[in-house]
Amino acid sequence: MTVSIKESVSLPVGDLSNAESCTDLFQEVPELTYRRGEKLFFGSSFEVYLVVRGIVRLSSWHGEKELLEDYFHAGELVNCGVLLGPPPGNQVAAAMTHRVAIRRVSGAFFRRVLQSNGKLQREVLANLYASLNRSRDRLYRYSLLNARQRVIDFLVRYAERSGRRVGYEHLIKPVPTHQEMGDIAGTARQTVNTVLNELRAEGLVHFNRRYLIIRDLGALKEQV
DNA sequence: GCATTAACACAGA
């Protein structure tokens, strides 16, 4: 079953066999925007998505329970696996931040371009490898870290991935909600709140609804 | 003792 919330898949035109980067494949297709929580797809998707703005969360459903598998920032590709085999069928991709923009092309089109472009093949492999590593890291975190450490680990990773460096500090803006941080860290939103307040009391972070500043990323890392 | 669940207050739409 393929169900897309926003239909109208358009194909890029022109010769892309010499494309320098995977993002080139998305240049001709229109940008689609999503509000927080809105679904990019559910069930199976045979398309590949480029995140242009915001964060996309990918999760899978197992009966009544949802497992957050991965999340993707601007510039990253979602659903790359469809280039190598059929999608699992129980996945949901949704906008995790306020305003998410993506572009998408069909997996079939993507595969055609890949066949004659070794550079893009290596880029896709690197992308899949990075995703594999994130999964392995998540397994490590769930089995070896407690809730507090997982929240801190999330902060460090998030800051390094999409935080802005301001002098010795790191600015996270906009701030994910405690609910979202809890989803990613695998804990309750109340626990996230408790940990953040402890870190604030220790002078390691400063935050409000609009932004979060990590005073000392190094000191934070040592707590994981 | 740690983490989740419950309960409540508050802010923004």
Next chain:
DNA sequence: TCTGTGTTAATGC
């Protein structure tokens, strides 16, 4: 006024 979020207290494992 309603929904989502932040905070604190109670409960369970």
